[in-house]
Amino acid sequence: MMKRRELKFVLGLAVVAAGAAIAVTLSDKPGSFSMSPAIARSEAAELSPPLNALLQTTTWLNAPPLTPQDLRGKVVLVNFWTYSCINCVRTLPYLRAWAEKYRAEGLVVVSIHTPEFAFEKVPDNVTRALHQLDVPYRVAQDNDFRLWHAFGNRGWPAFYFIGADGAVAHEQLGEGDYEASEARIQALLKEAGSLKVALPITPIAGSGAQAAPDLATLGSGETYIGYGQASGFASPESFASDRTRTYTLPDNPWVNEWGLGGDWLVGAEFATSSAPQSSIAYRFHARDLHLVMAPASPEKPIRFRVTLDGKAPGADHGADTDPQGWGTLDADRLYQLVRQSAEVTDRTFRIAFEEPGVRAYAFTFG
CATH class of the missing domain: 2.60.120.260 (Galactose-binding domain-like)
Structure with missing residues (x-):
């Protein structure tokens, strides 16, 4: 199931590369990190447009901004969500489990928080929700829908599986189909050279509002x-x-x-x-x-x-x-x-x- 958002247009991927180093500073919002939009051309040029779009994001929660070194040669799972969306909340147990299970093998989970309601644009509200919902991986705040448009996204939740070559290998809209998604992660990690991804795909269960629907x-x-x-x-x-x-x-x-x-x-x-x-x-x-x-x-x-x-x-x-x-x-x-x-x-x-x-x-x- 998925929440849809009607879009009148889809922006292309915008890659802004300027000759300056990445500057990371703590903002005045607790748990929020800011990054200068200037990315060194020599470092970013080797990355694909989807990954470069992530590097242009200026507001991150939970962790410092992504760098080219964080993404180069990695398998990246990008998740679009918003914290008051029940369809999104029910995916969190799976994202948490995959981030932990495959981190050492080269998986990077990146969460893009694109708000539906006005209160979801407030960084303090999102930061509080991340703690309450137990979201341990990087979260970007996408209030202006820049990343949403860059990926051509159409609803919440959405998942983009990016291989080590930087290309989007698969996209999925809506919750469900979790065993196939984990198998897809394993296949991309294997293609990237990981030798330890033949792990059993075990059932993952959430509790409270994060439990699977009936x-x-x-x-x-x-x-x-x-x-x-x-x-x-x-x-x-x-x-x-x-x-x-x-x-x-x-x-x-x-x-x-x-x-x-x-x-x-x-x-x-x-x-x-x-x-x-x-x-x-x-x-x-x-x-x-x-x-x-x-x-x-x-x-x-x-x-x-x-x-x-x-x-x-x-x-x-x-x-x-x-x-x-x-x-x-x-x-x-x-x-x-x-x-x-x-x-x-x-x-x-x-x-x-x-x-x-x-x-x-x-x-x-x-």
């Missing part, structure tokens, strides 16, 4: 709340775009219909609650339900409570709620609110917020 029972898809991409809205009142309105939860929504309750200001990207006890309801069919949310002020966490079919979720609570359905909105991220523990059936989800100031972006399922 595709056999998945009957609900990503649903945006902002009017720019909203679908399935079933409250009796129509959207009052960019102004506050009092909404009523739908009485008997069909599966994959949802609605707002209380006072909300609905914008193009997200809806903001304007009064205490504002709520959202969704009739869904999936094992897992997630909601991308953000508090208006990070200094003021907001308590919320989730119910399923009007009752506390009990054993069906998610990683970010307790059995009584309580949770706290304290950061801009994806929240796992439901994980059905038994047979997956149609359920009516409802979340109510104790205070105003909630920004609700999108539902995702698994």
Whole structure:
């Protein structure tokens, strides 16, 4: 599965080579590194356009910028993702395992964080997410979509397998097909001369939101709340775009219909609650339900409570709620609110917020 982004144009690979050495300096953002865009022509000229595009990146998280020596003759796995995307989050256990398993054999994992929502452009938010999600390899911040365009990318998550010759040997859009991907890594490493890549391909399992989806029972898809991409809205009142309105939860929504309750200001990207006890309801069919949310002020966490079919979720609570359905909105991220523990059936989800100031972006399922 993959989140798509429509592109009106695709930029070619831009290689900027100037006669100066690489300068690495710590920025004023914790965990963030900056690099001068000037790359020595003599060092970069031998590398392919995809690798040169990586070297032009100026903002890196988790580690210093890449150098030509880091890439020359290496097998490189480039992953495009964004931290609130559930499809991307579920790939992390595999990327972590491959980065560790094949590092000594010459594999370099490079993560390109290209944001979907405005809050994902904030370096502090991304750095916090990297710690929470346990992302140990290099991450580039691609707020202007320069690398996205350079690779001609079309969605999240995406994977580009680059051989030791610098050419893209394969690209994959969407999660899944992990055994074939690891076999592809092994084949590229073998071509590069590694003698120790005949390692068994063993199952990799994630936990919490990083666990694999239950595709056999998945009957609900990503649903945006902002009017720019909203679908399935079933409250009796129509959207009052960019102004506050009092909404009523739908009485008997069909599966994959949802609605707002209380006072909300609905914008193009997200809806903001304007009064205490504002709520959202969704009739869904999936094992897992997630909601991308953000508090208006990070200094003021907001308590919320989730119910399923009007009752506390009990054993069906998610990683970010307790059995009584309580949770706290304290950061801009994806929240796992439901994980059905038994047979997956149609359920009516409802979340109510104790205070105003909630920004609700999108539902995702698994």
